[in-house]
Amino acid sequence: MRFSVQNLACQRADQLIFEGLSFALGPGEAIWVQGRNGAGKSSLLRICAGLLRPHAGGVAWADEDIFTESDRYQGAFHYVGHQDALKPALTVSENIKFWAAYHGHSDIETALAEFELAPLRDTPAGILSQGQKKRTNLARLAASSAPLWILDEPVSALDKHFIALFKEKLLRHLAGGGMAIFATHQDLGIDQVRRLNLDEVAV
């Protein structure tokens, strides 16, 4: 499996943000997207996740355009956005169950255990702390078998212990042939990631 973007340009509200961006990702590979505030990191991740159309260029999964073959691509990626996607009235376990079902899974116990969420399983998401919300969102990864993780600021609000835990999960995902594209302002200290600095393609 291969994910690629070709000659990508992004425009937001009539403003060209970046152009001429190309890269490819294969099994076991990860890209760390960097850049100043407003460089277009979140926009790029949303384009990669098929949530935002590029101004120009293409995005392909297994050499098929994701915008024309969106059904086949849906199960292949897991996007965790900057804004949390939790439903505040649902409990932690109900939220994870919802996303597990979206990816065709019913077991959420591993996901709860992996992010140490069992004590919070019956807590409504609306009253979680920022770090607990982030852990619940990341637990959605453990409840899916998507090969491509697309993560916007995955460690913001996490304390040292959970940053280390996330890093371990990410490395395990890559070691198992998974792929990841993530944007963080913080260096996670992962040697094998490739860096993509959007300041270099910003307009």
Ligand SMILES: Nc1ncnc2c1ncn2[C@@H]1O[C@H](COP(=O)(O)OP(=O)(O)OP(=O)(O)O)[C@@H](O)[C@H]1O
């Ligand atoms: N929904 C939107 N409508 C119009 N413009 C937008 C929208 N979302 C983002 N932008 C603009 O697009 C540009 C890129 O924003 P984006 O959020 O992708 O940057 P970023 O690199 O992720 O920034 P940060 O480091 O601050 O999170 C910014 O100038 C922003 O104002």
